[in-house]
Amino acid sequence: MAINLQKGQRIDIGLSKISLGLGWNPHEGTGYDFDLDASAFMIDQNRLIPAEEYFVFYGNTDSPDKALHHSGDDPTGGNSDGGDDETISVDLTKVDARIVEILFVVTIHEAVARKQNYGQVRDSYIRIVDNVTGQEIAKYELGEDFSIETAVEFGRLYKRDNQWKFEASGLGYREDLAFFVSKYFKGQIIK
């Protein structure tokens, strides 16, 4: 059964093939579409992505070790009715040995220009699914708690004693994707 995660809650994954699903519903009425983006940072022990390609997002849908695959950008939330609109599938057996943590982040594209925050997005959530059985392992609703936030650090998979564990962080930020990229990448970022 699904666990509705609280901040800081840890769960043993005990699985190798999982999916991170991000879902929301399209904007009804006037105004801009809500464009939520799911991203993953594959972080090494220096707290950095070892190379640009270990940042998986709409602009880079596969990690070099083939452990992560992003389904592609949904700019409106219209990809599915009620289901996941963007997914990042994870095969933990393929993760590059340098990677000690995979951090998942959800941001709202151009939130500032469009004057948007999670409080306005309908039925948004992020969840983890067992890819073998399709069963939901954990789910985090992004709604009311984030009335002013434009980015959420959802959680992280981390390696402990050669086992992958998941920790829900659920930290809201009034930042954009570039903020997170700048934390884990020491290069130029083009916005």
Added chain:
Amino acid sequence: MAINLVKGQTIDLRKNDKGESFDLSSVTIGLGWDVKQKNGGFLGKLFGSGEEEEYDLDAIAFLLNAEGKIANMGRTVQKGNHNISMFEGDVVYFNSMQHPSGNIWLTGDNRTGAGDGDDEQIIVKLNNLSPAYDRILFVVAIYQGKKNHQHFGMVENAFIRAVDRTGKEIARYSLSGDATFNGICSMTFAEVYRKDGSWKFRAIGEPHSTDSFVDILQNYR
């Protein structure tokens, strides 16, 4: 979509607008870089008051015919004991800033990189170009880089980019700050070429160790 040519150095967060088209009726090749503070150590910084080392990057365009050759090398001018060639030919560069057709020109020769944004621009009115021209190749080079012991690995904030008529960036190449650019003094950046009656853009990003575009030009004679 905008093409970002730098691997391992730059992350482009812009959305890839699928099916986005560029207005190639006019293309601007922009070249930008910054002057670099000379690294003089603590005392140098204290007393040297930040002496700047100058880099002179140049943007060059080759107009090629259907055979991939430069048809007109331009006229030769005698200057002192030197023959300086390639005036008013199919090579647009700092000594011959405007093509005879008037449809492609260099806005000016910036020798220091002073100023923000594009320091040099080559503008091409592709739609007005004679059918004799099939392809335009863009090259960037550090003027006298070898003599001055300069290479792209040392230049600060250098980039070359292509922008369409509406100001939309088609491609950008960061040229600086990367050890993989050590010893690299020039680069074949990109080309625009005719395809099925319209113009296409292709990013190339091929680095060369030579500091003289004349060496690169030999492949198109």
